Amino acid sequence: MKDTFLYLLHPSWRSLWNRDRGKPGSGTIKNAVIFTLGALFWVGIFYLFYRVLSYFQGVEVIGNILAVKLLTMITVVFFSLLVFSNIVTALSAFYLSDELVLLHSMPLSLERIYLAKFTETLLSSSWMIVLFGMPVFGAYGVVYRASWDYYGAVLLGFVPLLVIAAAVGIICTMGLVRLFPARRTKEILVLLSILVMVSLYLLFRFLQPERLFEEAELDRFINFLAMVKTPSSVYLPSHWLTEFLVPLLFGKPGAPLFHFLLLASTAMASVTIGTWVGGRIYIDGWMRSQEGGGTRLAASSWIHRASDFLTRPLGMQTRAVVRKDIQLFLRDTTQWTQLLLLGALIVVYLYNFRVLDLKKIPLATVYMQNLLSFLNMGLAGFVISAVAIRFVFPAVSIEGKSFWLIRSAPISIERLLWSKFRMYLVPLLVLSEILIVLSNWFLNVSGFMMGLSIVTMVFLTVGIVGLGIGLGAVYPRFFVENVAKIATGYGAILYMILAMGFIALAVFLEAWPVNVIFMSYFAGIEIHASRWVLVVCALALVAVLSLAVCVLPMQLGVRHLEARES
Amino acid sequence: MIELREVTKQYRDLVAVNRLSLHVNRGEVFGFLGPNGAGKTTTIKMIAGLMRPTEGSVLVGGIDVAQDPIRAKALMGFIPDRPFLYEKLTGEEFLRFIGGLYRVDGRQLAQRVDELFELFSLRDFRDELIEGYSHGMRQRLVMGAAFLHHPEVVIVDEPMVGLDPQGARLVKSIFRELCARGKTIFMSTHTLGVAEEVCDRIGIIHKGELIALGTKEELQQQAKGGAERLESIFLQLTGGEEMTRVVEYLRS
Numbered sequence: 001m002k003d004t005f006l007y008l009l010h011p012s013w014r015s016l017w018n019r020d021r022g023k024p025g026s027g028t029i030k031n032a033v034i035f036t037l038g039a040l041f042w043v044g045i046f047y048l049f050y051r052v053l054s055y056f057q058g059v060e061v062i063g064n065i066l067a068v069k070l071l072t073m074i075t076v077v078f079f080s081l082l083v084f085s086n087i088v089t090a091l092s093a094f095y096l097s098d099e100l101v102l103l104h105s106m107p108l109s110l111e112r113i114y115l116a117k118f119t120e121t122l123l124s125s126s127w128m129i130v131l132f133g134m135p136v137f138g139a140y141g142v143v144y145r146a147s148w149d150y151y152g153a154v155l156l157g158f159v160p161l162l163v164i165a166a167a168v169g170i171i172c173t174m175g176l177v178r179l180f181p182a183r184r185t186k187e188i189l190v191l192l193s194i195l196v197m198v199s200l201y202l203l204f205r206f207l208q209p210e211r212l213f214e215e216a217e218l219d220r221f222i223n224f225l226a227m228v229k230t231p232s233s234v235y236l237p238s239h240w241l242t243e244f245l246v247p248l249l250f251g252k253p254g255a256p257l258f259h260f261l262l263l264a265s266t267a268m269a270s271v272t273i274g275t276w277v278g279g280r281i282y283i284d285g286w287m288r289s290q291e292g293g294g295t296r297l298a299a300s301s302w303i304h305r306a307s308d309f310l311t312r313p314l315g316m317q318t319r320a321v322v323r324k325d326i327q328l329f330l331r332d333t334t335q336w337t338q339l340l341l342l343g344a345l346i347v348v349y350l351y352n353f354r355v356l357d358l359k360k361i362p363l364a365t366v367y368m369q370n371l372l373s374f375l376n377m378g379l380a381g382f383v384i385s386a387v388a389i390r391f392v393f394p395a396v397s398i399e400g401k402s403f404w405l406i407r408s409a410p411i412s413i414e415r416l417l418w419s420k421f422r423m424y425l426v427p428l429l430v431l432s433e434i435l436i437v438l439s440n441w442f443l444n445v446s447g448f449m450m451g452l453s454i455v456t457m458v459f460l461t462v463g464i465v466g467l468g469i470g471l472g473a474v475y476p477r478f479f480v481e482n483v484a485k486i487a488t489g490y491g492a493i494l495y496m497i498l499a500m501g502f503i504a505l506a507v508f509l510e511a512w513p514v515n516v517i518f519m520s521y522f523a524g525i526e527i528h529a530s531r532w533v534l535v536v537c538a539l540a541l542v543a544v545l546s547l548a549v550c551v552l553p554m555q556l557g558v559r560h561l562e563a564r565e566s
Numbered sequence: 567m568i569e570l571r572e573v574t575k576q577y578r579d580l581v582a583v584n585r586l587s588l589h590v591n592r593g594e595v596f597g598f599l600g601p602n603g604a605g606k607t608t609t610i611k612m613i614a615g616l617m618r619p620t621e622g623s624v625l626v627g628g629i630d631v632a633q634d635p636i637r638a639k640a641l642m643g644f645i646p647d648r649p650f651l652y653e654k655l656t657g658e659e660f661l662r663f664i665g666g667l668y669r670v671d672g673r674q675l676a677q678r679v680d681e682l683f684e685l686f687s688l689r690d691f692r693d694e695l696i697e698g699y700s701h702g703m704r705q706r707l708v709m710g711a712a713f714l715h716h717p718e719v720v721i722v723d724e725p726m727v728g729l730d731p732q733g734a735r736l737v738k739s740i741f742r743e744l745c746a747r748g749k750t751i752f753m754s755t756h757t758l759g760v761a762e763e764v765c766d767r768i769g770i771i772h773k774g775e776l777i778a779l780g781t782k783e784e785l786q787q788q789a790k791g792g793a794e795r796l797e798s799i800f801l802q803l804t805g806g807e808e809m810t811r812v813v814e815y816l817r818s
Contacts, residue, residue, distance in 0.1 A: 011663055015654035018695060098650040105614050106667045107640035287617050291577050 008103065008116035042135050049139035057143055067140070068246055074136055075238035079165055081129055086169025087176070088189045089125035093117045094173065094282065095182035095289045104286070114278040118271070122166035130158060140249060150248040157244045157260060160267035164237045167270035171277055177285040194337040198344040237263060317411045318419040325423055328398065338390050346435065349383055353442040373445040374511060377453050380435045381460045381503035384428055385496060392428070392468030393495050394486035395420045396557070397477045413561045417469055417554055425465045432457045452539075456510060459542050463502055463549035470553025471495045474560045502549050506542045513538045567592040567719055567750040568613060573622035575608050575774075582608045584774040585622070590752055590767075592718075595745050597765030598754040605774040606754040607647065610723050613752065614644045626719055640668070643712030647723040649704065653697040657688055657707055660696060661714060668715035682710035686736070701728035709737065713744075720744065722753040726760055738764050 056063045056070075094100075094117050103113055137154045140146070176185050233239060240259040247254030307326045311319040329335050353376070396417070399406055406416060436457045440450050475491020486492065513534035520531065568590040575583040583605040590596040600606045611617040612624050615635045624631045629638040652660060658679060665675040683689045686706040691699065699707065705728050712720060725741075726734050741751050741764050755761055761768055762782060770778040770785075778788050 007666055010666070011652045011655055011660075014659055014663075015652055018654045018656070099652070101616060101646060102650050104616055105639060105642075105644040105646075106664075107636045107638075108667065109636060284618075290611070290617060 005112045005115035005119065008108070008112065009119060011099075012120065038131075042132065045132060046135035046139050049136050050143060053139055053143040064250060067144070068242070068250075071140065071246065071249075072239065072242045074133075075161075075242050076236065078129060078133055079161065079236065079238035079241075082126060082162065082165035083169045083172070084189075084193060085125040085129065086121055086166045087173050088186065088193060090117075090121045090170045090173035091177070091182055091186040091189065093121045093124070094170070095177055095286055096186060100286065101290075104283075110279055110283055111275055114275055114282060118166060118170060118274065121170060122162060125166070125169070126162045130162070137245075144249055146249050150245065153245055153248050153256070153260075157241045157263060160260075160263040161237055161241050163267040164263070164270050167267075167274040171274055174277060174281050174285060177289065178281060182285070182289040191336060191340075194340050198340050201344055202347060237266060240266075314419075314422070317415055318422065321411075321416060321419040322423045325395070325398075325420070335391075342387050342390060345386065346383060346431075349379070350435070350438050350442070353439040372443055373440050373449045373453060374507065374514065376439050376443065377436065377456050377460070377510075378503055378507045380432060380439065380457060381464065381507075382500070383435060384432045384457075384461055384464050385499040385503070387428065387431065388424075388464050388468040388499070389487045389492055389496055392424045392465055393472040393492055394477075395424060395469055396472040396561070397480065397486045399476075400478050403476075403478055413473075414558045417473055417557055417561075421465055421469050421550075421554065424469070425462065428465055429458065429461050432461045452510070452514065452535075455539065456506065456542060459546035460503060460506060463506075463546035464499055466550025467499055467502065467553050468495060470550075470555070470557035471498070473557025474553070476561070476564075498549075502545070506545060509541050509545070510535075510538045567594070567627060568596075568752055569625040570609070570613070571623050571625070573609070573612060573619045573624060575605070575612060575617065576620045581774050583612070583619075583771075586771070586774075586776055587622075588769060588776065588779070590750055592750055593745055593748045594766045595741055595751040595764050596753070597761035597768040598752065598771065599756075599758065599761060599768060600754075600771035604771045606771060607723055609771065610721055610752070610754055614642065614721050615639055640715075641718045643715070643717035643720045645708055645712045645720070645722040645725060647727065649708040651696045651699075651704055651707065654695060656693050656695055657683070657699070658692040660707065661711060664711045664714055670715050678714055682714060685740075686710050702730055702733050705729055706733060709740075713740075717749070719750045719752065722751065724755055725753055726755065726757045734760070 052070075053067060056067045059066065134154075141150050141154075240262045243254060243259040244256045244263065246252060247256045307323050311322050314322060433454060436453045437450070440453055445453075471491055471494065475489065475494070477486050477489055477491075480486055513531065517531050517535065520526075568588070570586050570588040573583055573586045574581065586605075586609065598606055598609065608617065612619050613626065613631065615631045615638060618632050623633075626638045627641045629641070631638040652663075655663070661679045661682065662675065665671065665678070670678060679692075683692050686709065688703060688706060688710070691703060696704065696707070709725075712722075720741075725737055729737060738760065741753075745751060745766070753761075753765075765782075767779070767781055768785060769776055778785055780788065
């Protein structure tokens with residue numbers, strides 16, 4: 001064992017085993033939540049495919065052909081995803097991991113390191129795709145009442161497919177690193193993968209999958225599937241997997257053994273070829289990645305000029321803080337990926353209002369529109385909080401290990417926090433107003449509701465940003481490696497709970513007087529001036545509440561950071 | 567024991583190490599000094615087999631590190647300046663893993679692990695996860711890992727960083743003891759007092775070139791004005807002009 005490459009994986013296994021050591025309780029809850037969400041997602045995928053395949057089964061003549069076609073498309077997508085995932089993972093495992101200096105300083109053969117890293121890449125890049133791919137193949141088996149041979153074949157056929165995808169991905173990575181620096185390549189690929197994911201998510205939403213539950217739409221889907229050309233080739237391993245599974249699934253004649261042997265022999269050949277290629281080019285690439293080479297940035301790009309212009313009205317210290325934060329934000333690719341995901345969330349949010357068919361709801365439409373507009377304020381507030389937890393709450397924590405610089409500079413904590421408040425308030429205010437105006441426009445609400453929503457969103461955003469900066473300062477996490485992790489701590493959860501409470505309270509304060517006005521309007525009763533005074537009072541209360549929610553946590557944050565110093 | 571023959575390392579336009587030739591004898595503690603960016607870490611990485619020279623060769627125990635890295639590395643223990651440790655392993659699990667890589671096994675490994683935990687005052691922490699170790703404890707653990715397989719040559723990059731005075735004293739005496747047993751130590755350091763106290767010979771590298779080599783007495787002779795302290799010799803050889811400019815600037 002100690003002489004094999006598997007021994008090099010020992011620390012990873014052991015680390016996994018020790019992961020929750022010394023953290024009683026916290027790991028269990030987190031694991032339970034993740035497990036439940038994963039199980040729900042798994043069941044959802046299974047149900048979707050079960051429904052589609054059951055419908056195919058009922059279609060005469062071409063039903064099975066469509067099912068095979070869909071299976072071919074799925075295996076092609078799986079194989080492509082696996083190769084891409086392996087390319088990204090291999091960059092970390094083979095070139096960027098800190099462990100590599102230790103391993104390369106040991107008397108270990110390159111072949112042994114290569115095989116260990118190959119296994120690590122294969123496992124970490126494939127497990128999730130396999131896990132969430134299984135309900136798809138499970139649904140095929142259940143719908144077509146396949147025998148146990150089929151399930152065994154799925155497991156048996158997947159192993160060589162994963163090995164081939166890993167070998168191809170790793171060889172591609174080794175080639176890429178010969179041409180480009182490893183770190184930059186990884187950043188670009190991660191961004192690209194998020195972009196692809198977001199596009200797929202948007203595409204999926206725009207296809208309106210809920211319509212598949214209507215028979216007419218399923219018919220249209222079948223027509224589409226029948227026309228579309230399957231992007232497969234007899235030389236692709238995904239095709240061999242399909243050819244291996246189809247005879248067992250439908251009890252049709254075929255050559256499953258031949259295709260399985262093709263898969264297995266290609267997998268073995270790909271490992272051998274990968275090891276041979278690795279032996280020739282890997283170590284040179286790794287040594288080059290050690291040599292580093294700084295990234296040169298243009299001294300004065302348009303971004304610098306724009307941030308200079310925008311921050312001109314601010315005081316010198318505030319300006320310095322804001323400009324530094326903008327520069328760091330733009331250079332941190334983990335922030336970009338979060339931005340992309342949130343962008344997709346917002347587009348889908350607006351799209352849901354766009355496709356909302358109010359005519360289907362059996363209530364007075366004008367009343368419904370305005371009621372929805374009210375709920376929309378709460379939902380928009382929720383979206384802004386979701387953005388704020390990712391960007392505003394970590395604003396203090398991202399000072400990180402360099403916080404001593406701020407503390408040793410002649411700038412007060414109070415000024416620092418308010419500088420950050422101003423920096424985040426402006427973009428979030430713009431975003432919240434765009435959200436509320438567009439969604440209200442799609443809902444076609446009255447002018448009164450539009451005006452009320454616009455003013456309310458200003459108050460809500462001020463509160464959400466102040467609460468975020470303030471609590472972020474009370475619960476700073478200066479030493480996390482990944483910025484995205486700041487939004488998952490105890491302080492972040494508390495922030496989200498408080499923000500939700502604040503939004504609910506603000507909406508509730510306005511809901512009652514506004515509802516009274518609407519009810520009077522529908523009943524044809526004249527609306528007394530005192531009713532309008534109530535609305536103004538409610539709005540004033542919301543304003544006071546928002547200011548309190550903004551200022552109090554900010555002061556608490558200032559005190560906490562100052563006390564931290566002493 | 568360590569031999570560098572006309573070693574050059576070039577990164578694009580920058581020559582980090584230029585035609586460096588050096589011979590370190592068995593049983594010698596060799597100090598490798600130089601200002602920041604002089605080429606110390608690059609040289610150390612080439613000796614440890616983590617980088618390949620653009621030209622020239624590095625031999626450890628007569629073995630060319632680039633030609634036969636595995637045999638060469640088996641003779642060495644390497645302690646980097648910013649060592650990587652598996653945060654989620656305990657100290658003992660880490661040492662046992664390293665033992666496996668160097669083929670130290672069974673009772674011999676258990677005995678050696680006990681010895682090292684005792685030697686580096688880590689016995690009470692052997693079952694704690696490394697993520698809970700202080701900087702100095704990590705440094706001591708890495709040293710333990712480097713000494714675990716009784717290496718013939720120990721390559722150390724900045725050995726004293728993060729160590730308390732007790733730890734520093736311990737490391738110095740270990741180096742002297744190893745030296746007395748015929749082991750060779752090659753260390754780069756900024757702590758000139760340590761170099762002065764521990765090293766048999768010192769090499770000073772500046773802008774990628776070896777500008778001085780010898781015992782402390784020999785270096786005193788090489789420096790103009792007969793400076794006595796190593797710090798004065800070092801500054802005279804590497805940073806005299808810069809220091810003068812700084813002093814003049816401050817005066818103005």
